[in-house]
Amino acid sequence: xxxxxxxxxxxxxxxxxxxxxxxxxxxxxxxxxxxxxxxxxxxxxxxxxxxxxxxxxxxxxxxxxxxxxxxxxxxxxxxxxxxxxxxxxxxxxxxxxxxxxxxxxxxxxxxxxxxxxxxxxxxxxxxxxxxxxxxxxxxxxxxxxxxxxxxxxxxxxxxxxxxxxxxxxxxxxxxxxxxxxxxxxxxxxxxxxxxxxxxxxxxxxxxxxxxxxxxxxxxxxxxxxxxxxxxxxxxxxxxxxxxxxxxxxxxxxxxxxxxxxxxxxxxxxxxxxxxxxxxxxxxxxxxxxx
Amino acid sequence: xxxxxxxxxxxxxxxxxxxxxxxxxxxxxxxxxxxxxxxxxxxxxxxxxxxxxxxxxxxxxxxxxxxxxxxxxxxxxxxxxxxxxxxxxxxxxxxxxxxxxxxxxxxxxxxxxxxxxxxxxxxxxxxxxxxxxxxxxxxxxxxxxxxxxxxxxxxxxxxxxxxxxxxxxxxxxxxxxxxxxxxxxxxxxxxxxxxxxxxxxxxxxxxxxxxxxxxxxxxxxxxxxxxxxxxxxxxxxxxxxxxxxxxxxxxxxxxxxxxxxxxxxxxxxxxxxxxxxxxxxxxxxxxxxxxxxxxxxxxxxxxxxxxxxxxxxxxxxxxxxxxxxxxxxxxxxxxxxxxxxxxxxxxxxxxx
Numbered sequence: 001x002x003x004x005x006x007x008x009x010x011x012x013x014x015x016x017x018x019x020x021x022x023x024x025x026x027x028x029x030x031x032x033x034x035x036x037x038x039x040x041x042x043x044x045x046x047x048x049x050x051x052x053x054x055x056x057x058x059x060x061x062x063x064x065x066x067x068x069x070x071x072x073x074x075x076x077x078x079x080x081x082x083x084x085x086x087x088x089x090x091x092x093x094x095x096x097x098x099x100x101x102x103x104x105x106x107x108x109x110x111x112x113x114x115x116x117x118x119x120x121x122x123x124x125x126x127x128x129x130x131x132x133x134x135x136x137x138x139x140x141x142x143x144x145x146x147x148x149x150x151x152x153x154x155x156x157x158x159x160x161x162x163x164x165x166x167x168x169x170x171x172x173x174x175x176x177x178x179x180x181x182x183x184x185x186x187x188x189x190x191x192x193x194x195x196x197x198x199x200x201x202x203x204x205x206x207x208x209x210x211x212x213x214x215x216x217x218x219x220x221x222x223x224x225x226x227x228x229x230x231x232x233x234x235x236x237x238x239x240x241x242x243x244x245x246x247x248x249x250x251x252x253x254x255x256x257x258x259x260x261x262x263x264x265x266x267x268x269x270x271x272x273x274x275x276x277x278x279x280x281x282x283x284x285x286x287x288x289x290x
Numbered sequence: 291x292x293x294x295x296x297x298x299x300x301x302x303x304x305x306x307x308x309x310x311x312x313x314x315x316x317x318x319x320x321x322x323x324x325x326x327x328x329x330x331x332x333x334x335x336x337x338x339x340x341x342x343x344x345x346x347x348x349x350x351x352x353x354x355x356x357x358x359x360x361x362x363x364x365x366x367x368x369x370x371x372x373x374x375x376x377x378x379x380x381x382x383x384x385x386x387x388x389x390x391x392x393x394x395x396x397x398x399x400x401x402x403x404x405x406x407x408x409x410x411x412x413x414x415x416x417x418x419x420x421x422x423x424x425x426x427x428x429x430x431x432x433x434x435x436x437x438x439x440x441x442x443x444x445x446x447x448x449x450x451x452x453x454x455x456x457x458x459x460x461x462x463x464x465x466x467x468x469x470x471x472x473x474x475x476x477x478x479x480x481x482x483x484x485x486x487x488x489x490x491x492x493x494x495x496x497x498x499x500x501x502x503x504x505x506x507x508x509x510x511x512x513x514x515x516x517x518x519x520x521x522x523x524x525x526x527x528x529x530x531x532x533x534x535x536x537x538x539x540x541x542x543x544x545x546x547x548x549x550x551x552x553x554x555x556x557x558x559x560x561x562x563x564x565x566x567x568x569x570x571x572x573x574x575x576x577x578x579x580x581x582x583x584x585x586x587x588x589x590x591x592x593x594x595x596x597x598x599x600x601x602x603x604x605x606x607x608x609x610x611x612x613x614x615x616x617x618x619x620x621x622x623x624x625x626x627x628x629x630x631x632x633x634x635x636x637x638x639x640x641x642x
Contacts, residue, residue: 188373190372190373190375191375191376191377193342193369194369194375194376194433195377195388196362196363197340197342197362197363197365197368197369198363198388198389198392198437198440199363199364199366199389199393199440200363200392201363204392208388209377212379213378
């Protein structure tokens with residue numbers, strides 16, 4: 001009797017859980033799984049189906065990556081770009097997160113926080129074009145500096161690698177600030193005070209306590225930055241110009257310019273595989289720090 | 291190990307005066323309690339001695355050396371926090387070794403010191419545990435070992451037993467006292483628990499609203515407090531108010547109370563108050579003549595607490611507590627009339 005009723009209770013609880021889970025999972029299946037499977041299929045065909053041209057199955061799209069060498073080279077430069085952007089995001093974002101979590105209080109913290117979040121609220125395209133106006137020769141930065149400085153300077157960063165870095169760092173630094181803020185906030189102030197009272201300098205406290213204790217936040221933020229930056233195409237294209245050819249822009253080209261969807265799909269899945277591989281390789285570090 | 295001298299120390303936070311012209315000296319090797327309600331400035335005083343922030347005014351000297359401009363990491367002070375503040379990313383051994391590490395003590399020497407500290411706090415078998423794997427009492431011991439191992443000049447404890455449950459707290463009181471004796475270190479200890487202050491310290495300083503109200507040995511402050519605040523804050527107190535008349539206190543009903551001589555006595559005609567501790571009050575028998583102060587009252591309530599009985603007696607609308615180890619009190623009936631007797635020498639005049 002009792003056993004039956006607990007079983008029934010379990011079952012009705014399971015039903016309730018299913019009812020709550022169903023909408024989200026239905027959406028995930030429709031929005032992610034179906035298009036992604038379609039893409040897997042496209043990556044193995046010679047021509048796009050439904051266009052009237054004859055098509056057949058092939059692995060040539062994947063083979064192209066390994067035979068031409070140009071794609072691998074672009075992927076490497078995208079990886080380098082992602083590493084550099086992640087590095088600068090951490091270098092700029094961590095100190096900001098520290099000040100937000102440990103130095104500022106009350107209203108001033110809210111105000112500074114708003115400035116960090118603000119990029120999230122503006123359209124990405126608007127942000128990138130604003131940078132283009134700032135960085136180009138005769139642009140805002142250039143004009144401002146020449147108005148203040150006695151000698152002539154010529155800032156012409158647009159269509160260069162640094163411009164791409166600047167644009168991407170600006171877009172992604174809030175992720176690092178937010179994740180580091182959370183993990184720094186969790187550090188008890190008296191732990192830092194205890195270390196200081198034991199004779200540790202500020203630098204020792206940073207090296208032996210603050211950084212190790214906030215590592216989960218740093219790693220989580222770095223992953224959030226690294227992954228999208230590898231495949232990024234908008235910032236490289238608008239701020240990088242001719243120098244802004246990366247793996248992401250090539251994929252984009254296949255879809256919007258060359259209309260070689262099969263090749264674009266294949267390149268996308270190779271990128272996905274590389275990202276998953278990097279995350280898997282980094283997972284021991286992440287688990288230890290978490 | 292060293293004495294600590296605090297002179298005319300003041301510190302404000304905004305408009306709030308956390309410390310207001312406090313002077314107190316802590317002798318070498320003594321165990322001091324700073325006692326007071328929250329917001330009384332006791333923690334501020336401790337933190338200023340440690341070097342967390344600087345005073346607005348006044349001087350702090352440790353071992354005769356003026357330190358008020360010395361940064362905290364150079365003061366060589368051991369501090370134990372209420373939350374213990376152990377380093378969560380290090381095991382017990384590394385936690386304790388931290389202070390030696392940053393001083394550049396060679397590894398073997400450091401290891402020997404750490405083991406000795408672990409032995410002192412009786413945690414030798416736990417050196418590889420992480421803080422989250424320890425009980426509250428064990429964390430407390432690690433925090434203490436970590437503070438002591440650097441051989442500090444002064445040990446500062448900020449409500450170190452506040453987070454422990456009652457039974458453990460009593461154990462740790464004894465333990466802390468033993469360790470302090472063994473190391474012989476000057477110890478200043480902040481608490482709001484009056485019992486803790488009484489049982490553990492050689493001297494007690496009572497603070498209120500940023501000022502040092504009274505300072506002295508526990509027995510002296512308990513038996514012969516000078517101020518009304520100290521009398522009521524430390525232990526239970528019956529306070530009588532009246533008008534001073536030739537060294538005696540005239541109550542509202544005209545009764546004259548004999549009092550012990552003391553600075554609290556006012557000139558004739560001045561209002562004043564005096565203290566009598568519950569355990570100094572007797573319930574006098576019917577034919578018990580006796581001398582000293584006698585008051586007629588009516589029992590309102592009796593409280594049996596095992597080894598102790600408290601009887602509440604109503605006297606002219608005022609409740610007087612009478613406490614005795616004597617269980618005969620239980621035979622008395624609520625509402626019955628009794629005569630309370632207490633000697634004048636135990637009736638302490640107070641400054642309000």
